[in-house]
Amino acid sequence: MASDNCRKDDFPEENRTDSGIDSYRSFLKSEEPREPSADFSGPRDKYSGGEERLDSAYGSSSITVESLTEIVGECTLSGAKDELARISELSEQEENLLTTVTEDGDTILHLAIIHEDKLIAQQLIQLFPKEVLDIQNNLYQSPLHLATYLNQTRVVKDLVDKGASLELQDQDGNTVLHVACQHGQTECATEMTREVSPSKLAPVLEIQNWRGLTCLHLAALNRHHQIMSDLAKKGANLNIQEGTSGKTALHLAVELHDITSVKLLLSRGANVDTAMFNGCTPLHLAVGRQDATIANLLCQSGADTMLRNMEDETALDLADGNDDILALFPFDDIQISGRSVVSVKF
Structure with a gap:
């Protein structure tokens, strides 16, 4: 029933991400394997049991920071800038080495980022053409995904300055901006959007992951207020609906009882009366959750108290006798069971 949805805290599951990065961390800087972090709850079929991952395509043993440095050093990456900028100057053997992928689909750039060797990663970015920068591994993670994680x-x-794609989606449908918004990587999100024209950024902000969530939805779900504000300034559609139940960021903020997000979205012009697929407005959700403070804020922002959901219920019908909430609704009209019948005129 729609009324149940209006009352129930059924916002999408939080904090689900790709599985690959935790397995990668198990061998960062040649450390012992570690237990997967609780922050990463995605599928782990490839890395069950927390075993150390071997990048066998580059040899019979796990790649270490030292061996990465040796591999890259053999390609004279410390030479002149002109040499760094033109892959055509590499020998065929060097080019094959640098563009080889491991059995897990990682390029040497993926590995440099995984091992957190930023100097080598930056040198490789200058060396590689855009097509190599956008290679996705078996988890559909680009180097930019990993750097953001x-x-x-x-x-x-x-990577962004070199033209790495912002539209590539990983195995969960997340773009790199999704990742930044979910994990609160504010500086990374800023770098991704700083120099991008509105016409190029708009489609990125509209992309939904496989759970139907845009970047703004993820920022709202995880209470990353600065990122929400930045996305609004960049022209994100504040009224875009997620794909499963039609919630906007304002619906999600109301469900979380996050008054800061509610105020932010309303001040930026979010539509206070946008309805979910079942007809519930943010006011329906606030009243159904007995949140008088947010319900009052929505009413002050012009919420229509007479809108009905698919079950033909107004927000007033969901008040359940809560005096604080009932006090928000005007009684200028004669009503029967919450339905306005006729205005009283003398």
């Missing part, structure tokens, strides 16, 4: 802001900046 690990909050390597400078690497993110270099």
